[in-house]
Amino acid sequence: MTTHEPVQMLSARLALPLVRELRGLGHDPAPILKELGLHEAGLRPLEARMALASWLRLHAASIELSSDPAAPARAAARIQPDAFPIPLHLLGSQATVREGWRFSAPYLGVGIDGLRAELIPEETRSRFDFQVQGAPLGPAPLAEFFMVGLFAYGKRVIPSELLPDRVNFAHPRPAHADALCKFIPCTLRFGSRSVGFEFPTAWLDLPIRGADPQLGQLLAEQAAAWLSTHEPTPRLADRVRLWLARNLRDSDAVASRLARDMKLSERTLRRKLSEEGTSIRELVAKARQARASELLGSTSAPLDAIAFELGFSSVGAFCRAFKRWTGCSPARYRAEL
Structure with missing residues (x-):
């Protein structure tokens, strides 16, 4: 079909x-x-x-x-x-x-x-x-x-x-x-x-x-x-993105909390996201990257505060993730803006 x-x-x-x-x-x-x-x-x-x-x-x-x-x-x-x-x-x-x-x-x-x-x-x-x-x-x-x-x-x-x-x-x-x-x-x-x-x-x-x-x-x-009567139902991935924008700071049990708020089982949530070509892990990473870029570009917040805001356990974990996303360190990214 x-x-x-x-x-x-x-x-x-x-x-x-x-x-x-x-x-x-x-x-x-x-x-x-x-x-x-x-x-x-x-x-x-x-x-x-x-x-x-x-x-x-x-x-x-x-x-x-x-x-x-x-x-x-x-x-x-x-x-x-x-x-x-x-x-x-x-x-x-x-x-x-x-x-x-x-x-x-x-x-x-x-x-x-x-x-x-x-x-x-x-x-x-x-x-x-x-x-x-x-x-x-x-x-x-x-x-x-x-x-x-x-x-x-x-x-x-x-x-x-x-x-x-x-x-x-x-x-x-x-x-x-x-x-x-x-x-x-x-x-x-x-x-x-x-x-x-x-x-x-x-x-x-x-x-x-x-x-x-x-x-x-x-x-x-x-x-x-x-x-x-006209607007299409939002994709699940879009609903997850909106949820993540409000819930990045608390990184514990993201999948279970997300599934609960989406009124789905974890298994169904993962399957439906897979059908849309994405995953919880990918959406969390992209949400963190986007928010990190915003905070680095529009505030002078120290890196430990940004790491906490994004739900990372340490500044080192945040810096490693940011370099993996962008190819450069948070400090270099901020300096080049």
Whole structure:
């Protein structure tokens, strides 16, 4: 029996900036939309969806017709409210950035299938990471468009001129990286282990201009109804990754505690993870590596504190594991950032 990977979908509204960019360049977007089985009016409804592959074709067309690889980013920087997918409207409906994040987080999948965001708060500097099915948000064209559009949105709803400390991309540095800096004028890091941005923690308590909690509640109900019938069940491995992010410090009996919280026997847990091509050992190692890289890069915490945070029995055990993962010591990794 042949199985097929599900077609990844996203909000059709994310195509509107690309359509407008094409028109602004003097090109009629209708033929390309027709080729993709779309029409412009059908992109506007909040519930409208399109295949990621079709969005990527539209993205490529804006580059081909403009001979400018930064054209899609320019389109994202000019995003208008009628192109905001539901999660952005939900974020902007609450009183502060922190409240908007909490309110919108469960509904990110309405914007991009499987999208999840993790807030990693620290005392003075925090970070948002964006993932799809446990991997950094991608492919590269979508990650760049998403981050530029997100900050264009932020300028509209936060009454301050704010810039992140750094924006991270998982893909290699592209030839148009300098042009991207015009739309996100801060440090851009390519080849990172995550897609997201780092920012002063104080941002989380900034007020949102034009907050409307009542509208937010109505939209949340609409988003919840959509997700109940459309969003695929998360893979077990993704659920395990989320669990590990909260439980790394206690390394005792990980498998039994994990199985209990997943409401599975250990044997079934291991079998199901094997069917998904992974294991508890592999997921724990990757979670530790990711968290270690975060702490080494964004804090000055001593190595013994990091080792404890990650559930290692000693600094030596942590250093040996980190060198096995990355090929260098934690101290060298931190020095080279």
